[in-house]
Amino acid sequence: MERKTYSLTVFGCQMNERDAETLRGFLDELGYEETEDAANAHLVILNTCAVRQKAEEKVFGRIGRLGQLKEKNPEMIIAICGCMVQQEAVARRIKQKFPFVDLIFGTHNLSIFPELLVRAQKSEETVIDLWSDTPEVVEGLPVARQDNFKAWVNITFGCNNFCSYCIVPYVRGRERSRKPDDILREIKNLVKRGYKEVTLLGQNVNSYGKDLPEKIDFAELLTRVNDETGIKRIRFTTSHPRDFNEKLVKTMARGENICEHLHLPVQAGSNRILDLMNRGYTREQYLEKIALLREHIPHCAITTDIIVGFPGETEEDFAATLDLVDKVSFDAAFMFMYSPRPGTPAAKMPAQIPLEIKKERFARLLELQNKHSRRHNEALLGKKVEVLVEGPSKTDKTVWTGKTRSNKTVNFPGDGISAGQLVTVEITEIKTWSLMGRIHLD
Secondary structure, X not given: OOOEEEEEEEOOOHHHHHHHHHHHHHHHHOOEEEOOOHHHOOEEEEEEOOOOHHHHHHHHHHHHHHHXXXXXXXXXXXXXXXXXXXXXXXXHHHHHHOOOOOEEEOOOOHHHHHHHHHHHHHOOOOEEEOOOOOOOOOOOOOOOOOOOOEEEEXXXXXXXXXXXXXXXXXXXXXXXXXXXXXXXXXXXXXXXOOOOEEEEEOOOHHHOOOOOOOOOOHHHHHHHHXXXXXXXXXXXXXXXXXXXXXXXXXXXXXXXXXXXXXXXOOEOOOHHHHHHHOOOOOHHHHHHHHHHHHHHOOOOEEEEEEEEOOOOOOHHHHHHHHHHHHHHOOOEEEEEEOOOOOOOHHHHOOOOOOHHHHHHHHHHHHHHHHHHHHHHHHOOOOOEEEEEEEEEOOOOOOEEEEEEOOOOEEEEEOOOOOOOOXXXXXXXXXXXXXXXXXXXXX
């Protein structure tokens, strides 16, 4: 008997990627097989993102093309899920504009996906099932991981920060922490299956445990993961600067399996803009936290997020951001031009910045950051680094690629290598965003 097939496209962050692994787990149990041939799939799923306008535009364009496929394949089931459709107005718009969509569900009811799929298969009109929130974490959901040696492990869901530009608290709900024993059990099972690296996931991992009856914070969880699980590499994302503290820095310094990399989104270098963003810290406080990190972990790579052109941003405000980037000297930065998100306070703020000004400022910021990224990479020339091999290069199958503990990409030739190995590589060539090297044999 022919197995049913499904096509799954994921937009957005690691949280969406991790949700997609649960969807794949359910579909494996239901007897489906994943395919890249969406045109002939029995089920097509788009797991959507609401953080930026461009992501939404891509989704609407993709849905329109799916309508053409469904005309040729009327039995196809089309499902749209994730953060974008958690917004009821967007879900209604999709139903009205694209009536051929069979199922729309949000971020809180992933655990009942099989039931929703059956309803969609039986219904003659679009099934919309959106929950405003979910009070508890559902454990034991199936998972089909896309990697055999690296894994994402959720530790929290939702967000309580309400940054004025961000839609996440509205579509992901309030913060909910998983119990530490459930997290540790999951990681121990991954180690038994040969996994080398985990990334602890949350919208703000630093606030872990605040909602749990037992007294535990993120630094204590991180210590237990390092000491009790046997995992070789530990990463985490994302850290909110407001909750980043000395206890966590010292925990990172002590933990031999905790990677020397911190992603600490600053978003802006101007106190006035940080206040408008409702970030909960000043540039001075941010710089103090960076100084603390440099003191205890001198070789830690630091990356960040920066928004250019936030409403009301003056040239003086932007100059403060450039100055902060110079002072911190980030290894890398994810930089974005501000994109209004309907339903957030920032979308209604006066003095929205024209696109031309955003582009000009973005170009200046990119040029500055590239200089710092290259400088950090140049410091590694001739050094020997540990690399977790991810697989062959997409452009040259004779070259392997992997990540250092500081999360830098290294490409190197080699024979008899396989994905998931930890190898020592000597850095021989520097590029702005990556490194070239050769296998070092002791």
